[in-house]
Amino acid sequence: MDKIKMTTPLVEMDGDEMTRILWKMIKDELLLPFIDLNTEYYDLGLEHRNETNDQVTVDSANATKKYGVAVKCATITPNAARMTEYNLKEMWKSPNGTIRAMLDGTVFRTPIIVKGIEPCVRNWEKPITLARHAYGDVYKNVEIKVPGAGKAELVFTSEDGTKTSEVIHEFKGPGIIQGMHNTEKSIESFARACLGYAVSTKQDIWFATKDTISKKYDHTFKDIFQEIYEKEYKEKFEELGIEYFYTLIDDAVARVMKSKGGFIWACKNYDGDVMSDMVSSAFGSLAMMTSVLVSPSGVYEYEAAHGTVQRHYYKHLKGEETSTNSVATIFAWTGALKKRGELDGNTELMNFADALEKATLSTIESGKMTKDLALITSLKDVTVLNSREFILAIRETLEKELA
Numbered sequence: 001m002d003k004i005k006m007t008t009p010l011v012e013m014d015g016d017e018m019t020r021i022l023w024k025m026i027k028d029e030l031l032l033p034f035i036d037l038n039t040e041y042y043d044l045g046l047e048h049r050n051e052t053n054d055q056v057t058v059d060s061a062n063a064t065k066k067y068g069v070a071v072k073c074a075t076i077t078p079n080a081a082r083m084t085e086y087n088l089k090e091m092w093k094s095p096n097g098t099i100r101a102m103l104d105g106t107v108f109r110t111p112i113i114v115k116g117i118e119p120c121v122r123n124w125e126k127p128i129t130l131a132r133h134a135y136g137d138v139y140k141n142v143e144i145k146v147p148g149a150g151k152a153e154l155v156f157t158s159e160d161g162t163k164t165s166e167v168i169h170e171f172k173g174p175g176i177i178q179g180m181h182n183t184e185k186s187i188e189s190f191a192r193a194c195l196g197y198a199v200s201t202k203q204d205i206w207f208a209t210k211d212t213i214s215k216k217y218d219h220t221f222k223d224i225f226q227e228i229y230e231k232e233y234k235e236k237f238e239e240l241g242i243e244y245f246y247t248l249i250d251d252a253v254a255r256v257m258k259s260k261g262g263f264i265w266a267c268k269n270y271d272g273d274v275m276s277d278m279v280s281s282a283f284g285s286l287a288m289m290t291s292v293l294v295s296p297s298g299v300y301e302y303e304a305a306h307g308t309v310q311r312h313y314y315k316h317l318k319g320e321e322t323s324t325n326s327v328a329t330i331f332a333w334t335g336a337l338k339k340r341g342e343l344d345g346n347t348e349l350m351n352f353a354d355a356l357e358k359a360t361l362s363t364i365e366s367g368k369m370t371k372d373l374a375l376i377t378s379l380k381d382v383t384v385l386n387s388r389e390f391i392l393a394i395r396e397t398l399e400k401e402l403a
């Protein structure tokens with residue numbers, strides 16, 4: 001069989017620990033035998049980030065802007081322990097944070113659904129994709145602990161010195177105050193990333209805030225979404241037969257629980273923090289969750305939602321057997337290859353990515369899986385495989401499917 005050709009390079013960001021081990025196995029066993037893989041490689045492993053003073057992260061984000069599609073392996077975000085472990089010159093920032101800031105992107109997380117790993121919510125038949133606004137609100141707040149009686153005010157001083165103020169509260173005793181903000185620019189980017197992603201994945205999108213209570217703050221989110229939808233997306237949505245739906249956050253929660261899934265749920269920063277953990281745990285496992293960063297200009301970076309699986313890596317280093325789930329990392333590759341194929345009009349590449357996804361899922365459905373899934377599956381007669389055996393089992397299924 002001739003290998004599939006690629007016209008434009010895919011930006012490849014290698015990473016750390018156990019996921020770096022899986023990364024190589026996936027390439028060697030599931031990609032390179034079938035594709036003339038055309039990637040521009042960036043090593044975001046912590047050692048190389050340290051050697052390059054983190055320049056490699058910036059370069060990889062610039063390459064992503066240039067080519068439009070990237071696939072990223074999980075990476076270590078350094079903390080005090082990593083400073084000594086890797087003898088770091090500096091506590092480098094989270095690569096994901098750096099890339100997200102440079103691409104001005106929004107992260108969409110989607111569970112991978114497979115027979116035998118059922119969501120706790122019985123009526124969820126299709127994945128629910130969560131989109132979380134990643135700037136401002138309570139994550140950039142300022143707070144004061146009020147010691148005793150006094151007046152709290154909210155004051156804005158414009159550049160020309162004009163002041164606008166509101167009394168927050170006349171305190172009769174001790175209390176607390178919190179100030180937070182967001183910017184129209186950031187909310188607009190968020191809205192465009194969300195509405196654009198709905199178009200690109202042909203799914204309905206829900207957005208919810210508490211605008212009945214927060215008549216200026218949350219209402220601004222609602223208005224910006226509505227305006228951008230009407231002006232830039234309404235026609236495309238109607239053509240595709242998909243819907244933009246706004247409701248109150250408490251109503252959204254009730255509807256999500258009763259839904260069948262199959263839509264995108266856009267959330268403000270805090271709601272997204274809380275709801276993404278709820279949705280992902282209800283769907284089963286972090287190892288079955290993909291993540292894609294989408295910029296408002298239409299640039300895509302695919303990855304797994306989990307980290308570098310450090311505990312398994314240390315076992316691997318000691319020569320012990322690991323059973324680490326590679327599904328989310330495989331789907332990061334297939335997501336990126338499909339998007340590359342779509343942008344280049346390369347149907348062969350898109351079909352291959354679909355076949356690899358199907359082979360991965362049918363391998364699990366046939367009872368062959370890693371330990372994390374074996375612990376929660378409803379299937380009987382399960383074979384628990386180690387990290388390599390699982391990837392080899394997928395290869396076998398894939399070869400049968402392609403033959």
Ligand code: NAP
Pocket residue numbers: 073074075076077078096286287303304305306307308309310311312323324325326372
């Ligand atoms: P983690 O790598 O997600 O792993 C936490 C635990 O979840 C593992 O110990 C394992 O449980 C289970 N798990 C996660 N992924 C799994 C998989 N693919 N297969 C089987 N089990 C899996 O989180 P962490 O240990 O807190 O973080 C490790 C490193 O990852 C940190 O340095 C952190 O900075 C980094 N991180 C990176 C990203 C990213 O690049 N996107 C995201 C999060 C964290 P058991 O041990 O019980 O088997």
Ligand code: MG
Pocket residue numbers: 273274277
């Ligand atoms: Mg959280």
